[in-house]
Amino acid sequence: MEKKDGSIDRKYIPILVLLFMGAFIDGLDTTIVNVALPTMAMDFDVSMSNSTWIILGYVLGLAALLIPAGKACKNGRVKKFFIAGTLTLLIGSVVCGFSKEYAFMVVFRTVQGIGAAMMSAAMPSIIVRLLPPDKKGIGMAAMGGASGVALILGPTLGGFVVGVASWNWIFFINIPFGIVLVLLAMHCLPKDGVPDPSKDPxxxxxxxxxxxxxxxxxxxxxxxxxxxxxxxxxxxxxxxxxxxxxxxxxxxxxxxxxIISTKMVLNRDYILLGSAFFLSTMMLTGTQYVMPYWLQISYGMSTMESGMFLTISSVAMLTIVFWVGKLVDRRGGRSSSIAAQLCRLVLCIVMIVITPPDGLLILAAAMVFLGFSQAFSGTGHTTRMIHHATPGYEDESTNFLLVINYAAAAMGAVVYSMIIAITLPETTLLEIADYTVRMTNDAVNFTAVAGIAFLVLALVLSILVPNRVPDKSGKASEASDAPDNASE
Missing domain, CATH: 4.10.860 (DNA Excision Repair, Uvrb; Chain A)
Structure with missing residues (x-):
């Protein structure tokens, strides 16, 4: 796949573009909404805590249906599910854009999630089946890089659209990308096989x-x-x-x-890595949930300004994500997954130490570390889980990895919301416009302390699992993180 001069074999480029665009659309549907949450909460007249359902509706459809969709995909339906899922997601986006009632919005955010589950379930099978065994890190890096681009464009576009028009328009931005993705999938994905009904979930x-x-x-x-x-x-x-x-x-x-095989789940290293990934992702998504409120209330930023600020981490991620992907393919992902937890700890500590309106430059520097952590975790940790998957269950294990990611995304927002409701019960009775700077700062501090606890445990679990490096046949063997032990 990768030539001696470091370039990628042309025949794999359409597949990498497909993975990039699929992950981009999925990421954009989440990140473009986050920065608009305060405005949407005010328009729908719901509290900060209840506004989490705008996120949870989407993630619920994803997390709950990803595994059964993945098993159905593996049973000769990769192309069908990828295309049908993309179309379902786009239909849900259009309806969300016209929603006037909060309940209606949540329902069709769930429809979006169902479509994203079908599309996302196909992507691991595409990586496992259409890319060489020793180059899966590049495939994961393509998806990770797409998430980084979505993290940049999402807050920026979301803030701009809300500032010049209304939040409704943020749901229409994905439409042209989705149409192009459907056409690309029809062209470059191989024809599906004949499904065996006895193997369906x-x-x-x-x-x-x-x-x-x-x-x-x-x-x-x-x-x-x-x-x-x-x-x-x-x-x-x-x-x-x-x-x-x-x-x-x-x-x-x-x-x-x-929908879940006991042989796949009862794997010590996979369980440890999955638990570490879950805890670390909870901290990430919980922070992404509270950050727009903190920037807009405590720092007095507009929706557009906070969106621009949030892109700092995404730019930082993109500067190293493909380098990390190549590094993981050569040396394994243990060092990268450990580095991810350490970088995120830096942000949590900064969130506790600084007091708005001071410390904005320090927070910006910490956001760079957050971006590095996303490159390390999204490439290193996820590839590690593929390396430690139970033999014969690589497809299911990779889909389960995505379930862990989306379940953690939901739990991160929910747990952080729960922490705020317990420590600051008055927030559940107030509208967003009535939140004070002190109240918002306290909410950030309490959630940052929880984030540190999650990350310390994730760090310990990551250290406990040995490093593995695959050879060109796809067989992963234990190795140190040193270059001289890496597979070439």
Whole structure:
């Protein structure tokens, strides 16, 4: 794939472009909304805590359906799912743009997430099947680089659009990119095979995991909110428990058709890496949730200014992400995953130490470290999980990696929202316009302390797993992080 002069073999370029654009559209749908959350919360007349459902609706559809969609993709439907998922996401985007009611917005954000799940489920299979075994890091780097571009354009475009028009228009920006992506997929993806119905996931497992994840998010999101009754919490808890029992039954009873294979999950190193990735991503997405509020309320930035500020981390990420991808292919991802936690710790410490309106330059420098962490984690940690996957379950393990990512994204926003509701209960009773600088600063401090706890545990788990480097056949063997032990 990579020639002696360092260039990429031309026949793989369309696949890398496809991966880049798919990850870009997915990333843009999240990042472009984050910076507009305060404005949308005011327009829909919801609190900071309740505004998380604009994020959670999208992530719920993704996290809950990614694994069953991944199994269906592997069963001869990669091209169909990629194209159908992209179209579903675009339809959801259009409807969200015309939404006037908050509940309607949340429902069609979930539709967007379902489409993104179908599209995202196909991408790991594309990497595993269409790229050489020793070059998967480049494929992951293409997706990571796309996320970086989305992180740059998302806040910038979102802030600009909200500033000159209204938040409704942010949902229409993806439309031209999606159309191009569908045409590219029709051209460069190979024809699907013939599906074997006996290998498809059972509907029971898909429905039960959707309900379990959804009800758990409702419980956590409303914990500490005085406006929510005990009856709702009891009903959701009972429903989540029943759904979980049904899910466990499905996994044990359906075996090969279960949405999660016990052989895939019962892997010590994979569990440790997955847990570390989950904790670290929770800190990242939780911080991305509170940051626009902090910048706009405590630092007095406009939506456009805060969007521009948030791009600092994305620019930093893009400066090193492809270099990190090549490094991981040569030396394994252990050092990169450890570096990711250390870089994120820098941001958490800075968030606690500085007091707005002072310290903006220091915060900007810390955002550079956050960008580096995204390159290290998005490439190094994810590639590590592929290297440590149970043999024969690479596709499922890679899809499960994405589930961990999106579930952590949802949990990060929910847990940070819950921390704010518990430590500052008055925030659940106020409109966004009534939030004070002190109140917002306290919320940031409490969540940053939680972020440090998550990262320290993630760091320990990352260190416990040995480093692995794949050879050209795709077989990964243990090695140190030193260059002289790297596979060539």
């Amino acid at each position: 059972t509907p029971l497992g898909a429905v039960s995991v959707f309900l379990t994840v959804g009800l758990l998010l409702v419980i956590l999101q409303n914990y500490g909110d005085k406006d929510q009754g005990v009856e709702l919490m009891i009903a959701c808890s009972a429903g989540a428990l029943v759904s979980l029992i049904v899910l466990i039954y499905s996994i044990k009873h359906d075996r090969e058709r279960a």
